[in-house]
Amino acid sequence: MGGYWAVIEGFNYFVLAYFTFVNLTYLVLAMVAFVGIRRYVRRITTMDSAEVLMATGAPPITVVAPAFNEEKSCVTTIRGLLALEYPDYEIILVDDGSRDRTLACLQEAFDLEPAHRAPTAELPHQPIRAILRSRRHPNLWVVQKENGGTADALNAGLNLSHTPLVCRVDADSMLESEALVRVVRPFLEDADTVAAAGIVRVANGCRVESGRITEIHLPDSLLARFQVLEYLRSFYATRVGWGAFDATLIVSGAFGLFRRDTVIAAGGFLKSSITEDMELTLRLHRYCLEQGIPYRMVYLPEPVLWTEVPERLSGLGQQRDRWHRGLIDLLLKHRVMMLNPRYGRIGMAVFPYLAFVEALAPLIEFTGYIAFLILIVFGDPSPAFIAAFLLLVFGTGAVLSAATLALEELVFRRYDRRSELLSLFLLSILEILGHRQILTFFRIRGTVSYLLGRKGWGTIERRGFDDEVSPLARPD
Amino acid sequence: MIPFLALTLVVAGVFVLALGLAGMALRYRRRNSRKARERALLEEQWKPLLLRVIEGEDPHRLISEVPADKRLFFVDFAFRYAARLRGVERARLRRVVAPFLAPLEARLRRAGPPEQRARAVRTIGLLGRNKHDADLVAALDDESPLVGMAAARSLALRPHPDFVALVLERRERFQQWSPRFFASLLASAGPAAASTLRRVLSNDASASWIRQAAADALAELNDLEAARVAAAVLEQGESRDLQCACLRLLERTGGPREAGAVRALLASEDPVVRLCAISAIGVIGDRDDRSALRRALDEPDQWVVLTAARALRKLGDLRWLASLSQAGGTQARLAAQVLREEPL
Numbered sequence: 001m002g003g004y005w006a007v008i009e010g011f012n013y014f015v016l017a018y019f020t021f022v023n024l025t026y027l028v029l030a031m032v033a034f035v036g037i038r039r040y041v042r043r044i045t046t047m048d049s050a051e052v053l054m055a056t057g058a059p060p061i062t063v064v065a066p067a068f069n070e071e072k073s074c075v076t077t078i079r080g081l082l083a084l085e086y087p088d089y090e091i092i093l094v095d096d097g098s099r100d101r102t103l104a105c106l107q108e109a110f111d112l113e114p115a116h117r118a119p120t121a122e123l124p125h126q127p128i129r130a131i132l133r134s135r136r137h138p139n140l141w142v143v144q145k146e147n148g149g150t151a152d153a154l155n156a157g158l159n160l161s162h163t164p165l166v167c168r169v170d171a172d173s174m175l176e177s178e179a180l181v182r183v184v185r186p187f188l189e190d191a192d193t194v195a196a197a198g199i200v201r202v203a204n205g206c207r208v209e210s211g212r213i214t215e216i217h218l219p220d221s222l223l224a225r226f227q228v229l230e231y232l233r234s235f236y237a238t239r240v241g242w243g244a245f246d247a248t249l250i251v252s253g254a255f256g257l258f259r260r261d262t263v264i265a266a267g268g269f270l271k272s273s274i275t276e277d278m279e280l281t282l283r284l285h286r287y288c289l290e291q292g293i294p295y296r297m298v299y300l301p302e303p304v305l306w307t308e309v310p311e312r313l314s315g316l317g318q319q320r321d322r323w324h325r326g327l328i329d330l331l332l333k334h335r336v337m338m339l340n341p342r343y344g345r346i347g348m349a350v351f352p353y354l355a356f357v358e359a360l361a362p363l364i365e366f367t368g369y370i371a372f373l374i375l376i377v378f379g380d381p382s383p384a385f386i387a388a389f390l391l392l393v394f395g396t397g398a399v400l401s402a403a404t405l406a407l408e409e410l411v412f413r414r415y416d417r418r419s420e421l422l423s424l425f426l427l428s429i430l431e432i433l434g435h436r437q438i439l440t441f442f443r444i445r446g447t448v449s450y451l452l453g454r455k456g457w458g459t460i461e462r463r464g465f466d467d468e469v470s471p472l473a474r475p476d
Numbered sequence: 477m478i479p480f481l482a483l484t485l486v487v488a489g490v491f492v493l494a495l496g497l498a499g500m501a502l503r504y505r506r507r508n509s510r511k512a513r514e515r516a517l518l519e520e521q522w523k524p525l526l527l528r529v530i531e532g533e534d535p536h537r538l539i540s541e542v543p544a545d546k547r548l549f550f551v552d553f554a555f556r557y558a559a560r561l562r563g564v565e566r567a568r569l570r571r572v573v574a575p576f577l578a579p580l581e582a583r584l585r586r587a588g589p590p591e592q593r594a595r596a597v598r599t600i601g602l603l604g605r606n607k608h609d610a611d612l613v614a615a616l617d618d619e620s621p622l623v624g625m626a627a628a629r630s631l632a633l634r635p636h637p638d639f640v641a642l643v644l645e646r647r648e649r650f651q652q653w654s655p656r657f658f659a660s661l662l663a664s665a666g667p668a669a670a671s672t673l674r675r676v677l678s679n680d681a682s683a684s685w686i687r688q689a690a691a692d693a694l695a696e697l698n699d700l701e702a703a704r705v706a707a708a709v710l711e712q713g714e715s716r717d718l719q720c721a722c723l724r725l726l727e728r729t730g731g732p733r734e735a736g737a738v739r740a741l742l743a744s745e746d747p748v749v750r751l752c753a754i755s756a757i758g759v760i761g762d763r764d765d766r767s768a769l770r771r772a773l774d775e776p777d778q779w780v781v782l783t784a785a786r787a788l789r790k791l792g793d794l795r796w797l798a799s800l801s802q803a804g805g806t807q808a809r810l811a812a813q814v815l816r817e818e819p820l
Contacts, residue, residue, distance in 0.1 A: 027490075042591030046598055046626050059656065116813035118806070120778045162782075188657040189625065388484045391491060399494035402501075409501040418505060425498045 005379070008371050012385075015368035016392060022357050023396035029241030030403050036244035037236065037301045037411050044182070044302060059164050059187065060088040061180055061257070064157030066150050067093055067171035071101040073308070074171050075109045080211025081169070082137055086180040090139045093171060094157045097126070097147030106142055110134040117141060120162060123155035123268035131160075150253070151269035151276040158260065158268055167257045168277075172308055174203060174211055175255065179303040183257045186298040194262045194284060194295045197243075197251040198303035199235045201414070202228045206306065213306050218420045221311040226435045229427050231309075233404045236301060242353075243299025247345045249354070251297065253277030255305035262288070262295070273333075275326025282334050285346045301411075317442045324446025325454065327359050362443035368393070369437075394432040401428030518546060519553060526557065526572070530565050535572040547576040551599060558602050566602075573603045584611055590620030597623055601630020609636060616646055624649050632664040640669040644676060647686050655685060655717070659692030670699040677722075678705045684715045691721035695728045703729040707737040716746055723752035730760040742768050747777045754780065758787025766793050773800070773807050781807060785814040 063081055067074050074093065081091050095103050106112060115133035126148035134140040145156050158166060165187065169175060179198060186193045205219030218225055242249045251258070253276065263269075263280070266287040273279035281297070288295035310316045331338075331354060338355065340347040372389055375381050405424050408414065415421055525538040542550045551573050558569045580596040597615045600608050613636075615627035628650065631639045640662055643650065650658050662673065676682055676690040687709070694702040706722040707730070714722075719741065726734050738760065741753035754772055757765050769791070772784035785807075788797055794815070801812040 039589070039591055042589060042595065043622065046591060046594035046622060058660075059654070116809055116816055118778065118782055118810040118813045120782060188654045190652050191654050192652070384481045384484050387488075391484065391488060395488075395491045395494070399490050399497070402494040402497040406497040406501040406504075409504055413505075413508065418502075421501065421505060425501075428494075 008374055009379070011367070011371045012375055012381075012389070015364060015371065016389060018364050019368075019392045019396075022361060023392065023400070025353065025357060026237065026400050027396070027403075030237040030400055030407075031241075032244045033237050033241035033301075034403075034407055036240055037407060040301050041411050058087050058184060060090075061086060061165045061167050061184065062157070062161035062163045062260075063089060063091045063167045063169060063180075064154060064161060065091065065093045065169050065171040066096055066153035066157065067098065067102055068096045068147070068150075068153075069098045069100045069102060070171045071098070071105050074102055075105050076208060076211045077169075077171050077174060078106065078110065078140065078211070080174040082140065083177055083211060084175060084180050085177050086184075088163075089167075089180060090141065090161075090163065092141045092143060092157045092160055094143045094145060094153040096145060096149065096153040103142070103144055107132075110140055110142075111136050112142055115141070117143075117160050119159035121159045121264045121268075123159050123264065124271070125152045125156040125159070128156060149271060151271045151273060154269040154276065155271070158264060161260060164260055165257055166260045166263065168253065168255070169305060170254045170307060173200075173254050174208065174213060174306045176304050176306075177212065179255070179305065180257075182303040183255075183300060186296070186300070187257070187259070190296055192294045192296045193298060194259045194288065195248070195251045195256060195281070196298040196300060197239075197248065197256045198300050198305060199240075200231060200252055200254045200305050200307050201235075202231055202309050203306035204308055204311065216414050216416070218415065218423060219309075219311070223313065223316060223435075224309050224311050225423070225427055226431055227309040227316075229401055229405075229424055229431060232408055233401055236407055237400060237404050239299050240301050242350065243297075245345065245349070246296070247350045248281065248297035248299045249350055250278045251281045252305075254307050255303070258284075262293075273326065274322055274329050278326060279330045279333070282330055282337070282346075285350075286334060286337060286343065289343050289346065313438070316438075317445065320439060320442035321446040321449055324359075324362070324443040325450040327354065328447060328450045331355050331359055362440045363447065365393070365440050366444055394436075397432050397436060398428050401431065515549060518549070522550065522553060526554065526569075529572055530557070530561065530568055532568065535568070538572055539575060542576070548579060551576050551580070551603065555599055555602060570603050570605055574605060577604060577608075581608075581611060584615060590618070590622050593618060593620065594623045594626040597626040597630055601627070601634060609634070612636070613642060616642060616649070621649065621652070625653070628661060632661055635665055637668075639665045640672045644672070644686065647683070651685060655689055656692060659689045660696060662689060662693035663696035667697055667699070670694060670697055670702065673697075674699070674702050674705050677702065677709060680712065680714075684718045687714075688718045688721040691718070691725045695721075695725040698728055700729050703731065703734050706730070707734040710737040710741065716749055719744075719749050720752040723749070723756045727756040727759045730756065732760070732762070735760050735762070735765075739765065739768070742772070747775070747780055750775075751777070751780050751783050754783045754787050758783075758790040761787075761791060763791065766791055766796075769793075770796070773810075778806065778810070782810050782814070785810050786817075789814050789817075 065077065065081070070077070078091065078093060093106065095106075112132035112134055115131055117131050126146040128143055128145045130144045132142040132144065141160070143156055143160060145153065154168060165184065167180065167183070183196050183198050186196045202219065202224060203213065204221065204224040205217045206213045207215035207217070218228060239249055256277065262284065266280075266283050269276045270279050270283070284295075284297065287293075310319055331351075334351070337343045337347040337351045339352060343351070376386070402425065405421070405428065409421060415424070522538065522541065525541060529535045529538055554569050554573050558566055561569060577600060580600055583596040584593055584600070593615070597612060601612055604611070612627050612631050616624050616631070618624050618627065624646070628643055631642065636642070643662065662669065673690040673694050677687050677694065679687070691702075691706060703726055706725045709722050710719060723738060723741065726738055730738070735757065738753050738756045741749055742757060744750045744753060750772070754769060757769070766788060769784045769788050773781050775781055775784070785797060797811045797815055801808050801815060
C-alpha cells in the first residue's frame with residue numbers, strides 16, 4: 001500500500017510541476033503577444049490601406065471557400081466576400097457535394113451560369129460536376145464537386161485559382177472588409193512570406209447585415225460566451241505569442257492567405273488529415289526547411305474573420321474531439337521534426353509545445369484530478385499543497401484569461417458595452433469550474449477516438465447568420 | 477512544506493495579478509471612453525473651421541482653437557483629411573499644422589519604437605513643408621526597414637524630384653520588398669523618372685532584381701522608349717526574372733520592331749520565360765505567330781497552354797479556338813474558357 005501511496009503522491013508532484021511549466025509557458029506567450037500586438041497596432045498606422053489599394057503592385061488574390069451543407073450561411077458569407085476592399089480578387093466557392101440547398105441558394109442569390117475554367121495545377125480531388133459563374137458578379141465562381149471533405153474541396157479550388165496568392169476562408173464565416181488589404185501586407189513587405197494568418201472571433205450574438213458584422217455583442221448562450229473567451233485567449237495570447245517568436249503554429253483553416261506555388265509544391269491540402277489547416281502549416285514549415293527555401297509565416301492580430309461557434313455541448317464536443325484527433329494525427333505524421341535541430345525553432349520549440357503542452361495536457365489534467373481527489377479523501381495533504389494545486393491548476397487559467405481581456409481592452413476594444421466586458425471577466429473565473437473540465441473530457445474522448453481509428457467530422461448544429469437553425473454536417 | 481508555501485504565495489500573487497489586470501482594464505475602459513468623448517467634441521468643434529480653411533479662409537482662428545495638450549491629436553485629425561486632398565487644398569492644411577509639427581520632427585531623431593518614427597515620417601511626408609525633405613531623406617537611412625519604407629513612400633507621394641535616384645542609391649534596403657510593390661513605388665514618381673529607370677534597366681552592372689523592378693516600373697508608366705532597351709536586354713540572355721520583366725514591359729510598350737526579340741524566346745528552355753514570351757507575342761505579334769502559339773497548346777504546363785490560348789484569342793484566332801473547344805481533353809476546356817472570358 002505504501003508503494004501505491006508513494007506513486008500517487010509522486011504523481012501529484014509531477015502534475016504540479018507540469019502545470020507550473022505549462023502555465024509559465026502560457027504566461028510568457030501572453031506577455032510576448034502583448035508586446036507584439038502593441039507593435040502591430042502601431043505598425044498598421046504606418047501604411048494606409050488606401051495605399052495598398054492604389055498600388056498596382058498589390059498581387060491578385062483568389063479567395064477559396066469550401067462549403068458543405070451551408071445553405072443558411074453561404075449567401076451571407078459570399079455577400080460579405082463580394083464587399084471586400086481589394087483591387088483585384090476572385091472568389092471560388094467550392095460546394096463539396098452538399099446534400100441541402102446550398103447550390104440552389106447560391107443560384108437564386110447570384111444568378112449562376114455554366115462556365116469554363118481551366119485548372120492550372122493537378123492536386124488530387126474528387127471529380128468536378130459543374131463550374132458556374134455569376135452573371136451579376138463576374139469575379140464569383142462556384143465549383144460543384146463530388147463530396148470528398150474540406151481538404152479535397154480546397155485542392156479543387158487551388159487547382160482552379162489563377163493568382164499568385166490564395167486566401168482560404170470558411171463558408172460559414174465573415175471577413176471584415178479590410179481583411180485582404182491587411183493580410184496581404186506581409187507579402188508586400190517581405191517577398192519571402194509564404195503564409196499569413198488573421199484572428200478568428202466569435203460571431204454569435206453579433207448583428208449581421210449584408211454579410212458584414214455591424215454590431216459586436218456577446219452571444220446569449222453561456223457555452224458560446226465561454227468560447228469567446230477561449231478564442232481570445234487562443235488567438236491573442238498563444239498564436240500571436242508564437243508568431244512573435246517567428247514560429248507560427250497554425251494558419252487557421254477559417255482564414256489564411258498563402259502563396260499558391262509554395263502550397264502546391266508542398267503537395268496541397270492533405271485529404272487524409274483530420275485538421276488540414278494545422279497539417280498544412282506544419283508541412284509548409286517542413287517543406288521550406290527541408291528545401292532550404294527562405295520563408296516567413298506571419299500571424300497578424302488584426303484582420304478578423306468572424307465565425308459561428310457551436311451553442312450546444314454535443315456540437316462543441318464533436319468539434320473538440322476532431323481538433324484533438326487532428327493534433328495527435330499530425331504529431332505522429334510529422335514526428336521526425338520532434339526535437340530535430342534541422343527544423344530549427346519549429347522542431348525544437350513548437351513541436352515539443354504541441355506534443356507536451358497541447359496534446360498531453362488533457363490526459364495529465366484528468367489523471368491529476370483523480371490523483372488529487374484520492375489524496376484528499378485518503379491521504380493527509382497539507383493545506384498549502386491543496387491551495388497550491390487549486391491555484392496553479394485553476395487560478396493561472398483565470399489569470400491568463402484576465403490578461404487576454406486586458407489586452408483586448410487596451411488595444412482593440414471590440415466590445416463596447418461595459419457590462420459585456422465585466423461579464424467576460426466574470427466568465428474567466430467561472431470557466432475554471434466546469435467548462436474547462438468539460439473541454440478536458442472532450443479532448444480525452446478525442447484521444448480515445450483517435451486510438452479507435454475514428455476519422456469523421458461528426459455533425460455540428462449551427463444557427464446560421466439569420467437566426468435559423470441549420471444542420472451542418474461533415475461526412476464520415 | 478516551504479516549497480509548497482512559496483508556491484502558494486507565488487500563485488496567490490499571480491491571482492492578485494489577474495484581479496489587477498481586470499481592474500486596470502476597467503480603468504482603461506473608463507479613461508478611453510472619456511478620451512473618446514472629449515475627442516469627438518473637439519473634432520465637432522474643429523471640423524467646420526477646418527473645412528473653411530481648406531476653402532481658403534485664414535487659419536489663425538483654427539490654430540488658436542487647438543489646446544496645447546491636443547496638438548498631436550489635431551495633427552492626426554488633419555492627417556485624415558490631408559490624405560484625401562491634393563494641390564492647393566493640401567497646401568492650406570500644411571499651413572494649419574505647421575506650428576504643431578515640432579514634436580514629430582523631434583521623434584524622427586529620437587531612438588524609440590520604429591513604428592512611432594515611421595508614423596512620424598508618414599505624417600511629415602503628407603503634412604510637412606519643403607524644409608522637411610531633408611528629414612525624410614535622412615529617414616531613408618534609418619536603422620529600421622519599416623521607417624525606411626515609410627520614408628520612401630512619403631517621398632514618392634510628395635513627390636520629391638530626386639526620389640528615384642535617392643531610392644536607387646539605397647536599393648539594398650528595399651531588396652526584401654515584393655518586387656512588384658517596389659516597382660509600383662518607383663513608378664509613383666511619374667514619367668519624370670523614366671529616363672533614370674531606363675538607365676538602370678540597361679546597366680548590366682546593376683543587380684538583376686533592381687533592373688527587374690525598373691522594367692516593371694517602366695511598364696507601369698507605359699514608357700514607349702523603354703521598349704528598345706528591353707529588347708536589347710532580352711538579347712543579352714539575362715536571368716529568368718529580368719527576362720520576364722522585360723517581356724512584360726514589351727507587352728505594354730513594344731511593337732513590331734521588338735517582336736523579333738520576343739519570338740526568339742518562344743523556344744526558351746525555361747517554361748516561365750516561354751510563358752511570358754507567349755503572353756507578350758499575343759499583344760505585339762502578328763498572324764504569322766499563330767502557328768507557334770498553336771504548337772504551345774501541346775505543352776505539358778497548363779499555365780503555358782492557358783496563356784497560349786489567350787494569346788491566340790488576342791491575335792484573332794477565334795475560329796481555330798472554337799474548333800479546338802469542341803474536341804475533348806484539357807486543351808478543349810482551356811480553349812472554351814478563354815473564348816468565354818471577359819473582353820480582352
